[in-house]
Amino acid sequence: MKPLATHELLELWDTTSGKSMLEKSLRLLCNAYCIDNIGDVARLSIGERDARLLEVREWLFGKTLRNKASCQKCSETIEWESDSSTLHLQDFAQNLSMKKLELVKESYYIKFRLLNSADLLKVTSSDIHENSYKKVISKCILSVTKDNEEYNANNLPESVWEALNDRMSEEDPQADIRMQLVCPNCNHSWEMYFDIASYLWSEINVWAKKILEEVYLLARFFSWSEKDILNMSPYRRRLYIEMIQK
Numbered sequence: 001m002k003p004l005a006t007h008e009l010l011e012l013w014d015t016t017s018g019k020s021m022l023e024k025s026l027r028l029l030c031n032a033y034c035i036d037n038i039g040d041v042a043r044l045s046i047g048e049r050d051a052r053l054l055e056v057r058e059w060l061f062g063k064t065l066r067n068k069a070s071c072q073k074c075s076e077t078i079e080w081e082s083d084s085s086t087l088h089l090q091d092f093a094q095n096l097s098m099k100k101l102e103l104v105k106e107s108y109y110i111k112f113r114l115l116n117s118a119d120l121l122k123v124t125s126s127d128i129h130e131n132s133y134k135k136v137i138s139k140c141i142l143s144v145t146k147d148n149e150e151y152n153a154n155n156l157p158e159s160v161w162e163a164l165n166d167r168m169s170e171e172d173p174q175a176d177i178r179m180q181l182v183c184p185n186c187n188h189s190w191e192m193y194f195d196i197a198s199y200l201w202s203e204i205n206v207w208a209k210k211i212l213e214e215v216y217l218l219a220r221f222f223s224w225s226e227k228d229i230l231n232m233s234p235y236r237r238r239l240y241i242e243m244i245q246k
Helices: 006-015 021-032 038-042 046-061 117-122 125-129 133-138 158-171 196-222 226-230 234-245
Strands: 064-070 077-083 101-105 108-112 141-146 177-182 189-194
Touching: 006 021, 006 196, 006 226, 021 038, 021 046, 021 117, 021 196, 038 117, 046 117, 046 196, 101 158, 108 158, 133 158, 196 226, 196 234
Parallel strands: none
Antiparallel strands: 064 077, 101 108, 108 141, 177 189
């Protein structure tokens, strides 16, 4: 992974403004891992993609996660810190090759791959609302045979669809991170889904606005260019701002 300079991350934040969370995340990974073709990153499994995003987040902001949630029962606001090291559920290969997997269920032999970002880009709202998961994971089936003859995946029985869905979840655990929460006020417990992409981009948004405020103050006071200010280390920028504010 290539460390992103301040001006590179700020430029990425600026140029992806208005883009979807998914596209922002893919472009961030392209920059961080020096990948030219965004399509190559889009073909990473969801778990591999999120494992890389978690690594980028740790490089940018450290391993401490500051979390906030509202109790589903009493609406109490809960805040806590956690260590992102505990969220690493799978490793990922340095290359971007697609993993091909196999499933044997009853008399069906299925070759498949894992769900990726390119698949999600093609999912429509109707796909999500109409018994959903079959339409989504059907894109990942490479071939189906029954008794050594080709078989139409659309005719698979429900038990095979469920087995395929479960197997894909097992092979790509990073794609579904859950946090177990307990409300200190009413003792209600529930699971919360943790989305590294939205979490990370929320932090980048806060960081970018803070950087722009620093650039504004230093440019106004010292008449320095944005480029010169961004090329400074965070420590030097902070010292100059402290001087201004004395």
